[in-house]
Amino acid sequence: MYYKATGRVRKEVDKDLFETVEEVFDSATVLAIIELCRRKVIYELRGVVSSGKESRIYWGKSFNNDDLAVKIYLTSSAEFRKGMIKYLAGDPRFKNIPKSTKKLITTWARKEFKNLKLMRDAGATVPKPISQYENVLVMEFIGEDGVRAPLLKEVELELSEYEELFYKVVEDVRKIYMYAGLIHGDLSEYNIMVYRDTPYIIDVSQSVSVSHPNAYNLLIRDVTNLSNFFRGLGLKIPEADELVKYITGDNHIDLSEY
Ligand SMILES: Nc1ncnc2c1ncn2[C@@H]1O[C@H](COP(=O)(O)OP(=O)(O)O)[C@@H](O)[C@H]1O
Ligand SMILES: [Mg+2]
Known part of the structure; x- marks a missing residue:
């Protein structure tokens, strides 16, 4: 089922959209999607790529027929709200935490958009x-013809290929720390996609500024998750504290030793 809409949203299309998605989307979300169609960001929404607790990802098409990944934040559970506040508080970029859950979710989607950009x-x-509008984030689709690329957790590779991926991820984590001033905060084999031999770091809504009070603990957790995964495959890799030093520029270890 395709949800087709053009810049000039036709009535019957509107109806289609509501009929098919009403169980999943509240009317505000439907209106947000229609607004993104009007802005010529989304041409159509296709199948569901992933259905998480707090968000869903759809395969979409742009007006240029490029594939899109459309992440829609849905949940407003008290638990999710608490989680969001924990990561927003302490981030100097988000001084005013909205009281309304709807606004909080918009802030969360905007945070993911900004983090991706940085x-x-x-x-x-x-x-x-x-693009990002309200609770809807639109980004490049990682995969082909609506089939998403596999997660790091899902690929089966040679040890040498895993090793290459590991060092590419470490380099990216270093760039993210050094030049974006951010820490991912939920890095693991579940939030890295592997496409054309390249690791793509995803799911960055919870990423925090390096000045966040919990930044260092989050960095250690991220690096430990990575180390555990790659070590579990049989790779010999540096200790987490050495990696953290490398990432933060405290120490330039020679990664080629490993
Ligand atoms: N840009 C993208 N292109 C293709 N698939 C994606 C993209 N971003 C996420 N996905 C898929 O959607 C899943 C959920 O996305 P993610 O951002 O990790 O949200 P969450 O884990 O909070 O549900 C990912 O595991 C991946 O399979
Ligand atoms: Mg995820």
Whole structure:
């Protein structure tokens, strides 16, 4: 089922959109999608790529027929709200935390959009952010013809290929720290996609500024997650504290030793 809409949104299209998605989307979300169609960001929404607790990702098409990944934040559970506040508080970029849940979710989507932009500008490989409006984030689709690329968790590779991926991710984490001033905060084999031999770091809504009070702990957790995963495959890799030193520029270890 395709949800087709053009810049000039036709009535029956509107109806289609509502009929098919009403169970999933509230009317504000439907209106946000229609606004992104009107702005000529989204031409149509196609199948669901992933359906998480707090968000869903759809495959979409742009007016140029490029594939899009459309991430829609949905949930407003008390738990999600608490989580969002924890990561927003302490980030100097988000001094005013909205009281209304709707606004909080918009802030969260905007945060992911901004984080993607900062990371990309820092030279890290992340999906290109395209647009954000209210609770809807539009970005580059990682994959082909609506089939998403596999997660790091899902690929089966030679050890040498894993090793290459590991060092590419470490380099990106370093660029993200050094030049974007951010820490991912939820890095693991589940938030890295592998496309054309390149690791794409995804899911960056919770990423925090390096000046966040919990930044260092989050960095250690990220690096430990990575180390555990790659070590579990049989790779010999530096200790987490050495990696953290490398990433933060405290110490330039020679990664080629490993
Ligand atoms: N840009 C993208 N292109 C293609 N698929 C994506 C993209 N971003 C995310 N996905 C897919 O959607 C899933 C969920 O996205 P993610 O941002 O990790 O949200 P969450 O884990 O919060 O549900 C990912 O595991 C991946 O399979
Ligand atoms: Mg994820």
